[in-house]
Amino acid sequence: MLHFAARFGATLTCQPCNMQELTPTDGADVLEPAHIAFDAGGVPYATRFGDIYHSHDGGPAQARHVFIAGNGLPRRWGGLDAFTIVETGFGLGLNFLCTWAEFLADPLRPRHLHYVAVEKHPASPSDLERAHAPWHALRVLAAELRQRWPPLLRGFHRVEFADARIVLTLLFGDATHMLAELDAVADALYLDGFAPEKNPAMWSEPLFRELARLSKPGTTAATWSVAGQVRTRLAAAGFAVERRPGFGRKRAMLTAVRPGMASRRAHGSQSRHAVVIGAGLAGCWTAFSLARRGWTVEVIERNDEPAREGSGNSIGVLRPALNLADTANARLARSAFLRTADVLVNEDALQGAWMQTGVLHVATTAARAQRMAHILDAHRFAHDYVCWLEAGAAARRAGHAVAGPGWWIERGGWVRPRELCRALLHAAAPRVRVAYASTAGKLAASSSGWQVLDAQGDVIAQAPVVIAANAGGAPRLGLAGLPRLMSVRGQVSELPASVRRSLACVVCGDGYVVALPHGGHYIGATFEPDSTALDLRPADHAANLARANRMLPGFAAGADPATLGGRAALRIATADRLPVCGASRPAAIDADHAGGVYVATGLGARGLIWGALCAEILLSRLEAEPNAIERSLIAALDPAREEPSPRLRRPP
Ligand SMILES: Cc1cc2nc3c(=O)[nH]c(=O)nc-3n(C[C@H](O)[C@H](O)[C@H](O)COP(=O)(O)OP(=O)(O)OC[C@H]3O[C@@H](n4cnc5c(N)ncnc54)[C@H](O)[C@@H]3O)c2cc1C
Numbered sequence: 108m109l110h111f112a113a114r115f116g117a118t119l120t121c122q123p124c125n126m127q128e129l130t131p132t133d134g135a136d137v138l139e140p141a142h143i144a145f146d147a148g149g150v151p152y153a154t155r156f157g158d159i160y161h162s163h164d165g166g167p168a169q170a171r172h173v174f175i176a177g178n179g180l181p182r183r184w185g186g187l188d189a190f191t192i193v194e195t196g197f198g199l200g201l202n203f204l205c206t207w208a209e210f211l212a213d214p215l216r217p218r219h220l221h222y223v224a225v226e227k228h229p230a231s232p233s234d235l236e237r238a239h240a241p242w243h244a245l246r247v248l249a250a251e252l253r254q255r256w257p258p259l260l261r262g263f264h265r266v267e268f269a270d271a272r273i274v275l276t277l278l279f280g281d282a283t284h285m286l287a288e289l290d291a292v293a294d295a296l297y298l299d300g301f302a303p304e305k306n307p308a309m310w311s312e313p314l315f316r317e318l319a320r321l322s323k324p325g326t327t328a329a330t331w332s333v334a335g336q337v338r339t340r341l342a343a344a345g346f347a348v349e350r351r352p353g354f355g356r357k358r359a360m361l362t363a364v365r366p367g368m369a370s371r372r373a374h375g376s377q378s379r380h381a382v383v384i385g386a387g388l389a390g391c392w393t394a395f396s397l398a399r400r401g402w403t404v405e406v407i408e409r410n411d412e413p414a415r416e417g418s419g420n421s422i423g424v425l426r427p428a429l430n431l432a433d434t435a436n437a438r439l440a441r442s443a444f445l446r447t448a449d450v451l452v453n454e455d456a457l458q459g460a461w462m463q464t465g466v467l468h469v470a471t472t473a474a475r476a477q478r479m480a481h482i483l484d485a486h487r488f489a490h491d492y493v494c495w496l497e498a499g500a501a502a503r504r505a506g507h508a509v510a511g512p513g514w515w516i517e518r519g520g521w522v523r524p525r526e527l528c529r530a531l532l533h534a535a536a537p538r539v540r541v542a543y544a545s546t547a548g549k550l551a552a553s554s555s556g557w558q559v560l561d562a563q564g565d566v567i568a569q570a571p572v573v574i575a576a577n578a579g580g581a582p583r584l585g586l587a588g589l590p591r592l593m594s595v596r597g598q599v600s601e602l603p604a605s606v607r608r609s610l611a612c613v614v615c616g617d618g619y620v621v622a623l624p625h626g627g628h629y630i631g632a633t634f635e636p637d638s639t640a641l642d643l644r645p646a647d648h649a650a651n652l653a654r655a656n657r658m659l660p661g662f663a664a665g666a667d668p669a670t671l672g673g674r675a676a677l678r679i680a681t682a683d684r685l686p687v688c689g690a691s692r693p694a695a696i697d698a699d700h701a702g703g704v705y706v707a708t709g710l711g712a713r714g715l716i717w718g719a720l721c722a723e724i725l726l727s728r729l730e731a732e733p734n735a736i737e738r739s740l741i742a743a744l745d746p747a748r749e750e751p752s753p754r755l756r757r758p759p
Pocket residue numbers: 384385386387388389390407408409410413414415416417418419420422423424425524545546547548576577578580581596597598599619631632633675676677678679707708709710711712713714715716
């Protein structure tokens with residue numbers, strides 16, 4: 108797989124949208140990139156702040172002296188299960204790279220290192236490359252960081268390194284605002300937000316209130332600044348502050364510690380065993396993610412192989428949803444899409460189950476083109492996320508005539524859900540056992556956690572943690588308070604291979620058309636709420652052919668609905684079109700005594716993006732680790748959220 112940035116410059120021309128007569132929205136929440144210059148000594152500085160990114164006496168040496176040694180590392184993390192660092196000001200990632208190198212060199216390193224850093228003005232990949240160039244010893248790690256660098260989009264971005272032992276969560280946005288969205292318990296704080304007199308926002312009282320919330324007895328902090336205001340704010344946040352010799356020409360620096368006994372969780376101190384019910388996308392991603400983090404998982408599946416139901420299509424589309432208002436749904440779908448694409452690109456075991464062809468979202472009418480252009484104008488999304496293609500460029504991209512201009516989503520593509528489910532289970536195999544032809548009936552509490560009983564009341568599995576990932580079957584397990592789950596029938600049509608038809612990328616806009624890897628095309632899909640029928644209907648094939656022709660004029664010419672193959676299946680959806688992901692409990696168990704039961708369902712029409720994100724959210728919660736996405740967004744997925752009226756529209 109070519110890295111996206113490399114492909115971007117060579118092959119794609121994004122064009123400005125020229126349809127600005129609609130009024131601009133106030134939905135724009137645009138991130139401004141860093142403006143970086145290099146002074147005569149080659150040290151990077153931020154023109155916006157008039158301050159340097161690191162000491163003139165040496166960046167890596169400063170990082171090791173001030174932040175790593177200043178927080179008592181690596182000694183303090185030795186033998187721990189997990190260690191969490193929170194940094195204000197990720198900048199060029201120098202502190203992160205030095206900490207990563209220290210982690211790799213330390214035989215007593217913790218099992219997992221969480222590095223959470225906030226950054227309001229992310230650097231461009233080219234600025235990062237230039238700034239990283241002098242740090243020869245960090246060359247390999249720096250290149251890996253740049254390769255995984257997220258697009259310039261506000262929000263949480265999570266990437267893993269070193270076989271997922273280092274989890275980097277980048278919070279792109281203003282520090283105080285973004286830290287308020289973080290749930291974490293920091294072991295160490297790196298305070299690195301430019302000089303307080305040049306950038307008071309990074310040393311403000313509200314920001315220190317957030318840092319106080321994120322710390323505990325034993326949390327340490329370090330900074331090169333000795334400003335009185337920094338000392339006062341650290342003290343007000345409950346830290347005992349100490350002045351120590353500074354780095355290079357700086358006489359002093361500050362370290363601080365929250366008094367009290369630090370709690371330590373050593374390697375292997377927690378039982379990591381779970382039962383997952385259901386082997387579709389939700390269940391397989393959950394099993395994979397837990398196994399990758401050292402859990403053993405028993406999967407209970409009523410069919411005799413994975414992905415026979417909602418996840419059983421031959422192929423589907425991986426793409427985000429873009430809306431005019433940047434609602435929780437839009438932000439969640441963006442996070443889910445980016446997370447899934449990043450994991451898919453970087454997990455060797457999952458190659459073959461997907462292809463990053465790019466997705467062209469075509470406007471099928473002039474009105475839609477206006478609206479789509481307006482959405483891009485309003486958000487000024489990073490071009491490596493989505494950009495505009497005029498009709499001619501869109502047609503060249505698709506390799507076929509198209510109905511109009513559209514969005515080009517470079518990181519999107521197709522996924523083969525069945526193959527993906529198999530690959531996820533296979534990759535997790537040593538730690539995951541699947542019991543096929545086994546149907547969960549209900550859950551019962553036991554002394555060691557939870558038992559899963561079959562219809563006869565026999566115990567089929569037990570563990571401290573149970574995750575119901577069984578789509579529409581979740582309510583039948585007797586779980587309390589789930590949002591109403593609705594069945595939406597969908598039929599896909601399979602066009603046989605023909606020399607007259609080819610397509611270079613996934614095309615969507617009114618459903619989707621995807622080339623199958625072994626010939627032919629898939630057209631999806633009909634959308635019929637409140638239907639559970641699974642028969643194949645020629646009328647639905649005809650509707651799909653018409654859909655393909657609306658996006659790609661003439662594409663389905665000559666195809667006969669009466670003779671087409673295809674598949675009908677059910678999407679399990681909620682009224683607010685968001686998945687259901689979080690803690691639940693059997694209705695019969697008192698809330699005070701529950702715990703350990705979770706649910707991941709309601710993936711609706713976008714299960715290919717939601718599965719990986721739901722799994723990561725549950726894992727972070729089970730491990731009591733920093734959240735992968737904003738906590739307000741996680742709350743929007745909670746099973747106990749408030750429900751809107753149950754009216755389902757076809758997704759755009
Ligand atoms: C026609 C169609 C086209 C689609 N196209 C796309 C697309 O292009 N892009 C996209 O992102 N999404 C698409 N989707 C949506 C996506 O396929 C679903 O959201 C996703 O597959 C749902 O996964 P799941 O794991 O929640 O459910 P499922 O795949 O249905 O998995 C649930 C599993 O639980 C098992 N189970 C249920 N009850 C029990 C029990 N009591 N005991 C044991 N096992 C049990 C079932 O057998 C099943 O294997 C499409 C869906 C359809 C129907």
